[in-house]
Amino acid sequence: MTTVPKVFSVKTTPKEILEKWYRLMTLGRAIDEKAPNYLKQAIGWSYHAPYAGHDGIQLAIGQTFEKEVDHIFLYYRDLLTALSCGLTAEEIILNGISKATDPSSGGRHMSNHFAKPAWNMHNVSSLTGNHTLHAVGVARAIKYYGEKAVAISVQGESSLSEGFVYEAINGASKEKLPVIFAIQDNGFGISVPKKDQTANRKVANNFTGFKNLRIIHCNGKDVFDSMNAMHEAKKHALETGMPVMVQANCIRIHSHSNSDRHELYRSEDERNYVQEYDPLFKYKRMLIRYERFTPKELESIENEAKIELKEAHKLALKAPDPDPNTYLDFVLPEPYIPQKYPNGTHQEAGEKKKLITALNETIKTEFRLNPDTFIWGQDMANKDKGGIFNVSKGLQQEFGPKRVFNAPIAEDFIVGTANGMSRYNEKIRIVIEGAEFADYFWPAMEQYVDSSHDYWRSNGKFTPNVTIRLASGGYIGGGLYHSQNIEGSLASIPGVRIVYPSFADDAAGLLRTAIRSRGMTMFMEPKALYNDPKAATVIPDDFEVPFGKARIRRNGDDLVMITYGNTTHMCLEAAEKLSKEGASVEVIDLRSLIPLDKQTILNSVKRIGKVMVVHEDKVHSGFGAEVASIIMEEAFEYLDGPVKRVGSSFTPVGFHRSFERIILPNTEKIYTTAKEILAY
Template identity: 35%
Template sequence: MAQSRKLDEKMLILLRQGKSFFHIGCSGHEAAQLAAAEVMRPAEDWAYPYYRDLALCLSLGMTGREQFLNSLARDEDPNSGGRQMPAHYCNKDVRIVSQSSPTASQFLQAVGCAMAIVRERTKEVVYVSSGEGSTSEGDYHEALNWASRERLPVIFHIEDNKYAISVHVSEQTAGGSVHDMVAGYEHLARFQVDGTDFFESHLAFQKAADRARKGKGPSVVVSDVVRLLSHSSSDDQRKYRSKKELEDDKKRDPILRLRKDCIEVGIATGKDFDKIDLEIAAQVDADAEWAESRPHPAPETATDHVYSNNTLPESGEKKIVAEKFVMVDAINHALHEEMGNNDKMVIYGEDIADDKGGVFTATKGLTKKFGKQRVFNSPLAESSIVGTAIGMACAGWKPVVEIQFCDYIWYAMMQIRNELASIRYRSNNTWSCPVVIRVT
């Protein structure tokens, strides 16, 4: 927590010195994030964080040096190699999946990742987070619906600081409560906690993780946190928040609270915390100085990884078949053949399972031959279809999904344009997303 706070402070100094160009902070959210990270298994569980999750990413194994490389857009930045804005986290070594700017798009991808976990029968858990503002997006509710219906091992963490930039939660959420709004989802556990209280938060996340690992389904943890900084370095919250409100938030600082709680129960003394603060401040300064010395990306690499350099493998000798097929039967034959070749290939979409077998019968017979775990119907939700496919693909599977008609594809265009098409480039080729989309 202290490291995250010192990084926020140092990054703002570098920004004012003209050495970086943007900052979006974690300050006030640290306790809830640390609590979540403490119940996760780094490099085993999966994380789809959002831009305020600095403390979480540090707790999962990322370093201060790596955060400065990101903030300063250096070539060795493991998040994106200088391709993305600061705080767009990514680190394959600890299973932090590349995140982009659109809010809420990560929810469906986390669900897709959990679908892969269930099929591999592991005890892994997927963490995905956002602020309360993103819960107004349709992708959030589509993700809750799919995860709840299939009892998937997903922990949805909503960090509620009451403001989506300047829009207060009272203008954002029906009833003003993100927690109450999702009461109707069956198999979804809900927890509301004081996100400035590490111990209360940890208890909730432990329960959520235990449920997930036992196959009991997803959870939503709504953390009541404080935003101690403006939304970003491009914002000034004094324009729309009262002086009293800002002062009240400072009194709920989670770091001061944890320090007070630890001293009261004898875990540590004030001198212990002072020493830790000095050590962390020195390390943060050293990390910043080191990162400043690292090279910028070479301009000629700016278009690297826009396209995949992988070539399609040849599948043995080519066969010339004299028999003629109509196109839909040829598609069906190809799907049967590839499903037999790849145990990690799945096919899903609207009405594609047997006995219907697709509105044009392109998938007929596939469910009967390969089973409902590999060929199945999806909800009528195109963004869900593509978003979950992205998550499955990043987890090592080969989703072949169907959008029934091209008129319906526009719901999925956010996931296609901003996520599927960019993940290789924006992650500097550390993540790839081999999804096949069929559409008529």
């Protein structure tokens, strides 16, 4: 067994380790140089970011990673890192030419995004630095479960300009998490020089004021300096549980990628300079100078690498291409299927509970059922307060601050670390308050979009098991950032369920199903109904509501109203008023927008013939437009009049109550529109 030295040097490192490193570096560079040829031959690898010049630090990062123990998040330039982590040349090429057997995504994601989820080499998106938050989230799980492991986030220096990267580093510092932020600094963000990114020559020095964060600088072109830096970083993270940032000074020998031409922004002198400082050639010269290897020995290793690459190339070309007919696979995982209440209805009598009580009690019940359930957000755990509306009141007192805790006012951080923590173990279920009000959720959209296609992008290998709660809607006199609806905008993004209850029992049932399900659910809560008696209902123990199953709140024959959320109650009030005038109105409460219960909608439309769609959100591009389109496309011949929509005006919701009254829908507006349709 080879003894690994405490300090690596060309003189003291065992020869077999030096040989392994040279073999990896030689093979990696051979693949790196061959990659553009695949594009020229129209075989694939249409995106390739060459790593040449990053050799030392990439080799070291990969050698530091312990598969199936540590967790690592690579970025698009990490070809040698992936090889050093243990991927084979064949697996690298399978990714590059987008084959079905690519372990990262099976051809669903861009080439040069290397992963092997079975080893905790996580599939990441193309959003620069986005995975930093995921590394922090999984490190939170590492700390909670007491494992001796680290999370490694690998990225270029320009990604540190992103706001969510600051959020990640701040969070790791605050929570004292075992994360290594490995920064490969080659001086350019595509064509943007570092001086246009930051005032500090060394970007890591922007973070010197972060408590609990250790910063290590190294020469990323030098194998030994890089190896020592990463070895020390991991040792520190394991021993102290604290985060470390390793800034590796690198060079970029070639263009940013195969779609970039660096001669347009780099001088010939600079391009020649970086060629002279090629890390691979430097390592080779050192091995010969210090007589650790003869030139002939190294030439033999180089020839073996060429043979290995040739064989990997042949095998990869024979691998099957992705089947495009699988494009509908892995959009959403199969949800939890309710057993006791398969239709999400009940006839039980008893004491009515308010909607806010339903949410609070359901979360507590699910926390007792599954000890691997967590919740966090803003204002979540301050003494007796539980969220801005007290939905989570009493949770921290019962379940403790490690499962129920506050998050910084950083929505990207809240969502991103939920994604990351859920990667640690399939049994983990996370509930987050994505923002204090739905209107404040927009800073988290990078993470929301990224998480939405995690399941599809990873070819079914990972889905974030996260329920995002948002207090939504108006009728509270909140105004801008406190009274808007966002579900219409979110509904265009595949890969997330969106539910919007109107009554306390449905709130409990849908939340229970969301928490127990795999995948991500956006849980919209009509905050005006939290304590409203008209939303209070009897709630059976363990009540469950399936996704994609609407509920007919009132039967009728002359007109059907399709609605959800706050306007469900207004539709019921309008229907009651119309019944006194002799009109029979059916009210369908959608409850679930994605997936949508098309069958219940179409059955009622075909039977009744007159229909209106009502929701609180804007009529313009609101979710009702999708419902109306489905009706027009699939039930047009059954209609006895136009499909009418009622919602808010195409304006923000103003603060003064008079603005609310004119902008938002109400019972009278619904009643008036219904009369128009009935008279058609």
